[in-house]
Amino acid sequence: MNEILFSHEKQGGVDRAHYLMSNFRETLNYCGLVNLGFRGPKFTWCRGKATSLIQERLDRMLGNREWMDLFPNSRVHHLNLRGSDHRPLLVELLRADEFSFFGKSWKRGRFHFEEAWVDEAGCSNIIKKHWNNRSVDSLDGVASKLRLCASDLEKWNLDSFRSLKLQVRKMKTAFDRIDKQLSSHNWKEHQRLEKALSALRYKEERYWKQRSKDTWLKCGDRNSKFFH
Numbered sequence: 457m458n459e460i461l462f463s464h465e466k467q468g469g470v471d472r473a474h475y476l477m478s479n480f481r482e483t484l485n486y487c488g489l490v491n492l493g494f495r496g497p498k499f500t501w502c503r504g505k506a507t508s509l510i511q512e513r514l515d516r517m518l519g520n521r522e523w524m525d526l527f528p529n530s531r532v533h534h535l536n537l538r539g540s541d542h543r544p545l546l547v548e549l550l551r552a553d554e555f556s557f558f559g560k561s562w563k564r565g566r567f568h569f570e571e572a573w574v575d576e577a578g579c580s581n582i583i584k585k586h587w588n589n590r591s592v593d594s595l596d597g598v599a600s601k602l603r604l605c606a607s608d609l610e611k612w613n614l615d616s617f618r619s620l621k622l623q624v625r626k627m628k629t630a631f632d633r634i635d636k637q638l639s640s641h642n643w644k645e646h647q648r649l650e651k652a653l654s655a656l657r658y659k660e661e662r663y664w665k666q667r668s669k670d671t672w673l674k675c676g677d678r679n680s681k682f683f684h
Contacts, residue, residue, distance in 0.1 A: 458514050469510040489518040493604050496534030500543040515545055528603055567606045571662055578616060582608050620659055627653045
């Protein structure tokens with residue numbers, strides 16, 4: 457289908473007539489088809505020279521409600537532009553109980569928004585990216601955005617927590633080293649490291665807090681029947 461849905465899906469050349477894009481959107485709605493979104497470069501087709509390059513998103517993957525219910529966590533990847541003026545599209549099929557991480561499919565539970573994410577710039581950036589990258593004019597489109605956003609947040613969370621553990625380990629090593637040789641010369645550095653380590657520990661605590669059972673949070677530090 458050599459058509460775009462919105463004007464922002466074209467760069468360079470003559471502007472696309474609005475009625476053509478509107479007709480395309482109405483056709484998709486009439487057929488009950490939902491745009492599955494994408495990962496990778498925005499445009500899938502290009503032609504011209506460096507000084508007059510035209511790029512458009514002419515290739516897309518669509519699914520109806522039944523397909524979305526069967527593979528709600530699937531992803532569409534725009535691959536490298538090689539040997540053709542169109543990018544190949546790769547569809548990663550994931551069932552409702554799966555998510556993808558480092559090219560592998562994993563079983564997943566229900567999505568939970570983490571309290572610890574609120575103060576992280578990475579979380580805000582992911583939400584803004586998904587919410588601002590394209591317009592939607594249907595509830596199915598909103599649902600698709602939410603699914604893609606949730607999937608990216610979960611992957612970012614795994615990456616971030618691994619990084620957080622590494623940061624805590626390095627900061628603790630540095631703090632222990634200076635703590636053993638504490639003097640007036642390194643007191644300020646000792647305070648700085650202590651404050652930084654406390655901040656990282658707080659992030660780590662918030663991360664695990666939401667994953668812990670209420671019983672553990674209430675009784676974890678008590679010598680109670682919870683442990684006997």
